[in-house]
Amino acid sequence: MMNTTTVTANQLESLQARCEAQEQEIAELKKQVKLLLEELRLARHRQFGRSSERTTDDQVRLDLVFNEAEAEAQPEAEEPTVETVTYQRRKKQPGQRDAMLADLPVERIEYRLSEEERICSCCNAVMDEVGVEVRRELKHIPAQTVLVEHVQYKYACRPCDKHGTETPMAKAQMPRPPIPGSLASASMLAHVIDKKYVDGMPLYRQEQQFARKGLALSRQTLANWVVLGATRWLSLVYDRLHEELLSRKYLHADETTLQVLHEPGRAAESDSYMWLYRSGRDGPPIVLFDYQETRSREHPRRFLEGFKGYLHVDGYSGYHDIEGVTLVGCWAHARRKFDEALTALPTAERKKP
Template identity: 55%
Template structure:
């Protein structure tokens, strides 16, 4: 007897799922196409375009080394995440790179009323857990620290009209008298500038987005005062140690200082970098 093949029954739900699947594939392909187009454009620009990188117009006016002096006024690859639901011996070299950070655990569990088997109605027990790690970044925030110190006097001496001693509670001196800066804010500005390569005009914009209006000139004053008043203690000690070495390496770099007492803006200045040989 001749066998006849049965035509599979295609439902509307099946067609809708297939349509959604094709739309998702199309979106992924379009994303890949745009990525390749962007890589091609960058390659063409690198090969035939201008060799100089476009720079913010404000940044063109700022020198890498003397930005603070110009503005001052006389005032990655993600770490591997391993998820396991049972104990096992980890292979060598797979130690998580997240161990150095604090961990906040969020536990998700069923309410007691839902811990009932849908099949037989018996109670459910915890069989295992599923773990997922994610990185949370806490943005920098601005906080006002108001220093208030108490001043004390003697009531008895006041009543008897005796010389009244006034006692004031001790309070730490400000890092920059007459300024809103603190040790943390001054160190933050310096680190952003010289470690993270953030010019002062960008830091000014960053503080503005945080709701704090502070000019780049003020930030420059903080940096100069901090360098002259506090970091000089460290640099003087480093210089003393440097001069005790037998061999030094030096590098001379020319730069232009726009505002230098007794010298015109066109005068060529120099920046010298010294370092020792290998210690040991």
């Protein structure tokens, strides 16, 4: 005899509601599991997989470029008294060497025979010149460091001096030094700054290079020259380039983190930001760095005040709502999102049309 259970309408409705709630919960859990699996696959790819965006060896760290001068500078310091990358080499086009050498000064060294050496061994007649063979080579002339003495003559009126009256004095005009009381000339400042920021030569290596020439210029002295040269003179060039940059129609902007070693009131581990602004192709290139302690949107607003044109940026919202600016998206960042979405999919689903 079968046992039957009587279920009331209320119980049935309660069971149905419970099933629907559990099905909804299961569906939500499945979504979460799928999302977590996607995040796990993406995290593993970032940690262990190959990146489609590579950083080349010549993209140096900003902290190594910008921190050295400030870290080494000592205003109280006295100045001295008097990995393998492989690549395929492209075949040079005909005439490329001639074009490369066209603007170089030429030093010509001629090798001739004396009249005695030109006597023909067959008939004893004097041989005539019939042609030349030319071999070319590049000659490097090392840079020289020269001590320049600026001698300023003074003049006094001797007759007035004899009569005991106030003696007028006069001096010949002499250009002011870039840094008062320093041995650095304008050309020396340009050399040190160019070597550090264009050629990527740290100050300690420049110190060693000068030492080989017999010049005891410490890295602290060189750092002082870099800092003072930038604040006294290059800041004027920076301001003029800033004005020119704002007059362009197309600009690019980006920002990246940077740690400053010695900054008043902040720990060395604190993240600061280096904002970068550069021009487009509508004129000579201009690239300006703007250091700030934060990533606040006020920094691009302040820097770009007066600019009317197109700004090419990533998706950071800090560039939004700048008056007079039309934002232009970045294809590299757009592609990155699609690449991440593809990477997060299971392997079997990545090839589906």
